[in-house]
Amino acid sequence: MARTVRKAGVKEVALSEVKDDLSRYLREAAEQEIIITRHGKPAGVLIGFQSEEDWFDYRLENDPRFLERIAKARESLRAGRGIKLSDVK
Numbered sequence: 001m002a003r004t005v006r007k008a009g010v011k012e013v014a015l016s017e018v019k020d021d022l023s024r025y026l027r028e029a030a031e032q033e034i035i036i037t038r039h040g041k042p043a044g045v046l047i048g049f050q051s052e053e054d055w056f057d058y059r060l061e062n063d064p065r066f067l068e069r070i071a072k073a074r075e076s077l078r079a080g081r082g083i084k085l086s087d088v089k
Helices: 015-020 022-029 052-061 064-078
Strands: 011-014 034-038 041-046
Touching: 011 015, 015 022, 015 034, 022 034, 022 041
Parallel strands: 011 034
Antiparallel strands: 034 041
8 A cells, every 4th residue: 555655744733724825735744744723722634635546545544444454464364374476367
């Protein structure tokens, strides 16, 4: 599964600024995570996606059903059930 590579750093922005110019911060969030603060304390994170594929990857990485299937598959492989990649034709 691909992982979005973000440019360096995390930016902190006050909630009042984000509310005033959300569109701008969504564009910026495609490049770096933006921590939204309320009264100077972290209150949330704004993340953006550079492509639909990034959005799809995010959804998979945060879908409990998908994560459960991955865990079961890994458990099965550890138990010796599975096919070696070299045996796949």
